[in-house]
Amino acid sequence: MDTKENNNCNDAITPANKNTKIIFVIVAVAVTIALGIGLSLTPTTMSGAQMGGGNKAIIMHFHPHLNLIIDGKPVTVPSQIGIDPSLWKDHSLDHYGMQAMSNGMSGMAPLHTHDATGTIHIESNIIRNYTLGEFLNIWGGLDTNGKTVKATLDGAPVSDYKNIILRDGEQINLDVAK
């Protein structure tokens, strides 16, 4: 009696075990596929995090050049415009530039300077025209009050210097005088 009952029990369990094994294999395959997808997505997620979380890729990067003459004398355009808080007065375009990172690296306005040569860096996460006026607003350090600004773009006179569209390699001269 005992043996038969055991056999019956075994008979009853065996098909259930088969079903369990099949389900286990299906789950294992599903988990493997899910892990594979997860791993293949990981580099994208990591590069997003490395860029500072929420930072979009910079898709425009070029360099016009600004020469300044104030009251007849050449004046350097300072380094760190749009990076150093004291040279970053207008923040209305910040969302098009590099956001501050969790590792402490500072953000940058989309228009900024890295040196005092007059090279303006346009580094933007959207395709958009930027103007010299927008750069000067970010800087907030060129005093034109009560003065006349004579501007040339690649040597040709420009009447409305604030609306000069920044383009790669162009030479902008501003002559600011009373």
Ligand SMILES: [Cu+2]
């Ligand atoms: Cu640059």
